[in-house]
Amino acid sequence: MYEKRKSRRIYVGKVAVGGGAPVSIQSMTVTKTDNVEATLIQVHELATQGADIVRVAVPHEADALALPTIVEQGGVPIIADIHFSVRLAMLAIEAGVHGLRLNPGNMRNPAHIKEVADAAKERNIPIRIGVNAGSLDKKLVAKYGRPTSEALVESALYEIGLLEEHGFRDIKVSVKHQNVPEMIAAYRQLAELTDVPLHLGVTEAGTPKQGVVKSAIGLGTLLAEGIGDTIRVSLTAEPVEEVKLGKQILQTLGLREVGFDLVACPSCGRAELDVFKLANEVEAAIEKMDLPPMQIAVMGCEVNGPGEARDADIGIAAGPGRGLLFAKGKQIGWVPHDKLVEALLEQAQKVADEIRAKGGSEVGDVQVLKGAGRRQALMSIGMTPTDEA
Numbered sequence: 001m002y003e004k005r006k007s008r009r010i011y012v013g014k015v016a017v018g019g020g021a022p023v024s025i026q027s028m029t030v031t032k033t034d035n036v037e038a039t040l041i042q043v044h045e046l047a048t049q050g051a052d053i054v055r056v057a058v059p060h061e062a063d064a065l066a067l068p069t070i071v072e073q074g075g076v077p078i079i080a081d082i083h084f085s086v087r088l089a090m091l092a093i094e095a096g097v098h099g100l101r102l103n104p105g106n107m108r109n110p111a112h113i114k115e116v117a118d119a120a121k122e123r124n125i126p127i128r129i130g131v132n133a134g135s136l137d138k139k140l141v142a143k144y145g146r147p148t149s150e151a152l153v154e155s156a157l158y159e160i161g162l163l164e165e166h167g168f169r170d171i172k173v174s175v176k177h178q179n180v181p182e183m184i185a186a187y188r189q190l191a192e193l194t195d196v197p198l199h200l201g202v203t204e205a206g207t208p209k210q211g212v213v214k215s216a217i218g219l220g221t222l223l224a225e226g227i228g229d230t231i232r233v234s235l236t237a238e239p240v241e242e243v244k245l246g247k248q249i250l251q252t253l254g255l256r257e258v259g260f261d262l263v264a265c266p267s268c269g270r271a272e273l274d275v276f277k278l279a280n281e282v283e284a285a286i287e288k289m290d291l292p293p294m295q296i297a298v299m300g301c302e303v304n305g306p307g308e309a310r311d312a313d314i315g316i317a318a319g320p321g322r323g324l325l326f327a328k329g330k331q332i333g334w335v336p337h338d339k340l341v342e343a344l345l346e347q348a349q350k351v352a353d354e355i356r357a358k359g360g361s362e363v364g365d366v367q368v369l370k371g372a373g374r375r376q377a378l379m380s381i382g383m384t385p386t387d388e389a
């Protein structure tokens, strides 16, 4: 891993971005924002899954007018996504949003930029300059022939300059491209040229089948080089999937402990049981539990099994007809194959209780609405809590 790039610190609500803060996870609702009830349910679901910051689209005045309730009851910082309209940006600022996302390609009048910058500065609201290959300023597309990484970077630097001319410095920037090598090149260039915190994303990454790989490579490459202060995975899927993948990317790189880490062997001719089935059953069961970050190992035989299982928080090493169960490095005992999942979950809950008793379960400064908190939040807006997603 490279040393983390030094960036200036800004705050989106209470979430620190840049300046050495943990890399935060963002996602965006897909509801019509003026449907306050549906939007709040989704905001709470995203927060429950681990989103630090949630963005909502504000294409119409009705959406801007819904913002005060969403901001007040969202439970996480809310960013208003604004294109084209200075009026909507001003309404969002008045609504008390925790951040604005402006698309420079879609807001060209420098007087409008100044108006928004002045109002945001007065309220300590940061602005993300969201440069996107699909909506790049036409002059830059003409200059470079297509939306190259250089074109994205030129656009970003121009907009940073415009805001800074007005004394506005609470800026973060994204230079998103649907082409992963181009996206990586743009962020690398920008990282050399400014200390503004960087919001990473591969735009229009597609359905999970392709989007997972594109996002993991694009975001993962940059994060492994120390570049990136906040991330948004873009998937053509339910937004909770974006948050789950964002968490996995950060966890894989050791940047944040945000969930469980399943270590499972790929299986081979030595396997003493169906490792695919066992690993999938364990994963599905653990996902439904409310556990603090922990590592769980599922190993198919006694070759590497006991070592990996002992090193994890909970681990199973399969033997003929039974498996050896470990918890926190201690051998718990032999369990028949058909009881392995049950025994593992029981130990996982015990370890979780121990971790919580020591006060080590919360992730960063994220306010996650779960269980009673989520129920209370939903009931406070007159809604009936349903499942505990």
Ligand code: SF4
Pocket (backbone or CB within 6 Å): 265, 266, 267, 268, 269, 270, 271, 272, 299, 300, 301, 302, 303, 304, 305
């Ligand atoms: S742990 Fe055993 S079953 Fe799994 S891949 Fe290694 S040798 Fe094969």
